[in-house]
Amino acid sequence: MNIVVLVKQVPDSGAERNLRSDDNTVDRASASNVINEMDEYAIEEALRIQEAHGGEITVLTMGPEKASESIRKALSMGPDKAVHVQDDALHGSCAVATSKVLAAAIGRLDADLVICGAEATDGRVQVIPHMLAERLGIAALTGARKLTVEGDTLTVERQTEEGYEVVTAATPAVVSVWDTINEPRYPSFKGIMAAKKKPVERPSLADLGVAPAEVGFDGATSEVVSHSKRPPRSGGQKITDDGEGGVKLVEFLASEKFV
Amino acid sequence: MADALSGEILVVVEATREFGVKKVTLELLTLARTLGEPSAVVLGGPGAAAAMADRLGEYGAAKIYAAESEEIDAHLVAPKATVLATLVQRVSPAAVLLPSSQEGKEIAARLAVKLDNGLLTDVLDLDGDGVATQLAFAGSTIVRSRVSKGLPIVTLRPNSVTPSAAGGSAPPVESLDVSLTDADKLARVTDRVAEQKGSRPELTEASIVVSGGRGVGNADNFKLVEELADLLGGAVGASRAAVDSGFYPHQFQVGQTGKTVSPQLYVALGISGAIQHRAGMQTSKTIVAVNKDAEAPIFELSDFGVVGDLFKVVPQAAEEIRKRK
């Protein structure tokens, strides 16, 4: 089973993150960047499927030059090769355009399965997996907390508000995963060394058959009008429990009409 | 400058078998009334629309479009997007509003690709000029944005709008033709399993959320969190550390990799207040915390904080609420 794993490089969610003041895009240059956490679970799931069923794993990233660090890190976990779509024309791309580029790149790979994270921590939009499925005309099994592969049949447990749904489809398909699906491995020393030699293909937009006008700011379907820092919430009253803390808590709740 | 919105606003209805029309749907209708004339779109199994017509009318739906088919229920999302896209092309609404739930975002995603149209997710507000307000980066940045290609396709974060009834009655129902392609029927739902939750309100919709963190110590102790939630009529949430430690199931996780909640009252018990946790609860109206560490960051955003042992403070609070009832 040939698998494409989508890996996005994002600013570390534990550190300070900003939008740029000049063009309203995510400031990736001054941020400390990491693999989108959920994508590590996607890589792990791909590796487990490969261990059981064979086939090849390709990491696919669309992102600036810097993203190659994340690609190496992804490869050090075990995937065989990578495709890095990098073009200055892509700067400012919206989700609709991003899905166009990723779909075109996937189309050139002979993928039975595309695995990605359920959401990226920078935009938190959760839309790429279904956009890809829509463009590729293949099934999307999204929000998986469990994935089973039997022959060419995929079955996932999809977390819902009320419990879970069991959803099944034949390959080829896109599967997006939550962090409950597995525990990602750490790269081994051997893995880190091997990653340095793994092939990374860098197709141009032209290779993908995507026109520059369809992506970036020119092709954007939505735009940021303005942005500002939200004033931090200021803390209110803080008391130390003197044996009556619970009562005082309820007095506060009552004063706010919650009790 | 974009033209002001006016005319028909499509509101995609979300409902559960247990509770019927979800509160976020009523919020969407309330918001839609400020922008134009709301039409509710029901995408579900046979009989879905009839059961909801009164409620949708009460909140201002002037019309209901109903696509009811076994096929919709039996497959994941794609059929809903196909029916919706056909409707949008036929009636040319001024905007399409959906809940910012997993499914709402997924329908919006497919619709945007089908129509080659922009979309905005997780918005807190949409004004008459089509400009939406969003929060980025764990609530630290306010973003105002708009769709620049096509009509606004917008998903609304639950608890962003106060639902208000318009006093209408059940509107006319127009039933939609459900004609699907093979590509719509690739992902088959073979089972739906309900998991324990009891009678508590749903996490993202609840006006009160009581969450427990690592400080709660173990799964058994979560009964304390549940007890306080039940006394307040709230939902139960958990930090990732609590979920990862197996104290509480993942679907109740609040934060960046869990649910985003925006209740009137958020109570954090034994939660330190890491940035990724804040990402899911920053916009709560009132925040209350109990933590034995006076330096815990959660206090920086709490309207009322008790520095103390939750195993003493919470039972006493529960007892006090009972007394007052």
Ligand SMILES: Cc1cc2nc3c(=O)[nH]c(=O)nc-3n(C[C@H](O)[C@H](O)[C@H](O)COP(=O)(O)OP(=O)(O)OC[C@H]3O[C@@H](n4cnc5c(N)ncnc54)[C@H](O)[C@@H]3O)c2cc1C
């Ligand atoms: C990419 C990424 C995504 C993440 N997503 C999320 C997310 O969605 N949601 C989330 O919550 N976290 C998330 N995290 C984890 C987050 O960084 C924190 O690790 C987590 O929120 C900590 O949970 P906690 O506050 O329960 O535990 P801790 O930080 O361990 O805090 C426990 C608190 O309990 C207090 N305490 C202990 N005993 C008692 C007692 N008896 N009485 C009173 N107080 C007591 C302690 O003083 C402490 O402050 C994410 C992290 C990463 C890297």
Ligand SMILES: Nc1ncnc2c1ncn2[C@@H]1O[C@H](COP(=O)(O)O)[C@@H](O)[C@H]1O
């Ligand atoms: N630029 C990108 N390059 C590679 N994968 C991406 C990119 N953007 C999104 N993805 C994948 O799509 C998933 C969902 O992202 P999103 O819809 O942006 O929240 C992520 O977890 C990634 O696996």
